[in-house]
Amino acid sequence: xxxxxxxxxxxxxxxxxxxxxxxxxxxxxxxxxxxxxxxxxxxxxxxxxxxxxxxxxxxxxxxxxxxxxxxxxxxxxxxxxxxxxxxxxxxxxxxxxxxxxxxxxxxxxxxxxxxxxxxxxxxxxxxxxxxxxxxxxxxxxxxxxxxxxxxxxxxxxxxxxxxxxxxxxxxxxxxxxxxxxxxxxxxxxxxxxxxxxxxxxxxxxxxxxxxxxxxxxxxxxxxxxxxxxxxxxxxxxxxxxxxxxxxxxxxxxxxxxxxxxxxxxxxxxxxxxxxxxxxxxxxxxxxxxxxxxxxxxxxxxxxxxxxxxxxxxxxxxxxxxxxxxxxxxxxxxxxxxxxxxxxxxxxxxxxxxxxxx
Numbered sequence: 001x002x003x004x005x006x007x008x009x010x011x012x013x014x015x016x017x018x019x020x021x022x023x024x025x026x027x028x029x030x031x032x033x034x035x036x037x038x039x040x041x042x043x044x045x046x047x048x049x050x051x052x053x054x055x056x057x058x059x060x061x062x063x064x065x066x067x068x069x070x071x072x073x074x075x076x077x078x079x080x081x082x083x084x085x086x087x088x089x090x091x092x093x094x095x096x097x098x099x100x101x102x103x104x105x106x107x108x109x110x111x112x113x114x115x116x117x118x119x120x121x122x123x124x125x126x127x128x129x130x131x132x133x134x135x136x137x138x139x140x141x142x143x144x145x146x147x148x149x150x151x152x153x154x155x156x157x158x159x160x161x162x163x164x165x166x167x168x169x170x171x172x173x174x175x176x177x178x179x180x181x182x183x184x185x186x187x188x189x190x191x192x193x194x195x196x197x198x199x200x201x202x203x204x205x206x207x208x209x210x211x212x213x214x215x216x217x218x219x220x221x222x223x224x225x226x227x228x229x230x231x232x233x234x235x236x237x238x239x240x241x242x243x244x245x246x247x248x249x250x251x252x253x254x255x256x257x258x259x260x261x262x263x264x265x266x267x268x269x270x271x272x273x274x275x276x277x278x279x280x281x282x283x284x285x286x287x288x289x290x291x292x293x294x295x296x297x298x299x300x301x302x303x304x305x306x307x308x309x310x311x312x313x314x315x316x317x318x319x320x321x322x323x324x325x326x327x328x329x330x331x332x333x334x335x336x337x338x339x340x341x342x343x344x345x346x347x348x349x350x351x352x353x354x355x356x357x
Contacts, residue, residue, distance in 0.1 A: 134165050143174055161283050162186070183283060183300045188330035189314050190280040190287060194273040198234060199225075201251045201264035204241075212241060214251055219269065232256065258294035275309050280330060285338050 012019075094107040100117040111118055128137050133153035135145070145152045145164065153165040158177040162185070167174040170181030198219055205213040205226075216225040216233060225233045229241065233253075239261065240252040249266040264270060279288040281299070291297050296305045296319060307324065308315035314327045330338075 135168050139168060183281075184302070184304070184316075184325055184327075186282040187299060187327050188280050188282060188334060189277060189327050190330050190335075191278040192309065192314070193276050193278075195276045195292075196273050197262060197270040199236065199253070199264065200269055201266050203266065204243075204249065214238060214241070216264075236262065257292075260294065277306065277309065277314055279314075279327065280338065282334060282338070 095104040096107055097103070098105050098112040098115060098117065099119060101112060101115040103112065103114045105112050105114070105119070108122065109119055126136065126138055129135065130137050130147045131150040133150035135143075135153050137147035140147045140152070143157065143164065153168075154163045156162065157164055157174045158179075160177040160180045162170075162172075162180050164174045166181055166185050167179075170185060172181050173179040196219060199216045200219055202215040202217050202224075205215065207213055211228060213226050213228055216227060217223070227233050227238050229238050231238050235257065236253040236255050238251065239254045242250045242252070245265070247265050248268075251264045251266070252261055253264060254261050262270065274292055277291045279291065279297075279299075280286070281288065283300075288297065288299065291306055293306055293309055296303055298304075303319040304316040304325075305319055306314060307317045312329050315324055316327060317324050
């Protein structure tokens with residue numbers, strides 16, 4: 001069956017939708033091209049409007065804005081960053097009033113920039129000691145003590161016999177009875193008294209065999225001794241005889257305990273005096289035997305040597321450790337605590353005859 005050819009109207013009627021779509025696409029394309037051209041024209045107009053003119057009337061080309069953009073980005077980042085007080089960008093430094101002129105100055109200033117007066121030193125809060133008892137306030141608060149009460153430094157938190165101050169100075173724990181300082185911190189000087197030399201060189205005897213014998217008297221004249229070179233009298237060895245010394249005829253005697261020499265001038269009393277030291281233990285509440293310079297004594301299992309005697313203290317040295325320790329004089333309060341009250345019963349072990357009490 002043959003199909004009759006279609007007319008033009010029929011073809012348009014069949015494809016009119018496609019034709020309309022094609023026309024719309026062409027219109028859109030033409031609009032895009034026109035818009036792009038228009039944008040380029042606007043850019044050129046803006047460039048000429050923003051261009052800088054030199055004094056000669058020539059346009060100066062715009063610079064690359066990359067560097068400006070970088071600086072702008074950093075500024076924005078810093079604007080939203082957290083404020084650091086150390087930079088003092090928004091907060092001023094701490095200031096105090098000058099002690100002389102009263103003007104505000106920096107907290108750490110050593111001299112006022114206005115009147116040039118020297119400022120007092122800055123006190124470290126960690127070492128601040130309000131009550132002056134030797135223990136810083138921060139340590140007292142940690143131990144539960146009162147920074148306003150100087151008496152608590154002499155108390156004993158753990159009951160081990162050592163005060164809170166003694167434990168703090170020794171670096172031990174005042175709250176632990178098993179942690180305690182060296183017992184030597186409880187040693188005190190009860191008394192220092194001079195002891196005159198007991199012997200006096202009186203004369204010299206020439207014996208038939210050519211040897212010499214020396215006459216020595218006690219200062220009290222209660223007894224006389226005859227000795228030759230090498231003899232020991234009352235702990236002193238007759239070491240040397242000089243018949244023509246600068247001060248006259250002399251006799252040198254050496255104490256055997258510490259090899260200390262004493263020069264005796266014939267017919268003259270010895271004015272040189274020794275110092276006797278009486279120590280007392282605050283732990284045992286008993287005095288120690290009398291000691292002299294260079295003597296070695298034992299205290300609670302440790303040997304100490306007396307190396308120096310001062311008007312208000314004595315320096316001792318550990319024989320093994322070689323460490324020097326200064327022993328201070330006993331205070332009035334400590335002496336009162338050791339002195340038995342009037343009418344109290346006598347102790348079972350009597351005190352030595354040279355007791356400091």
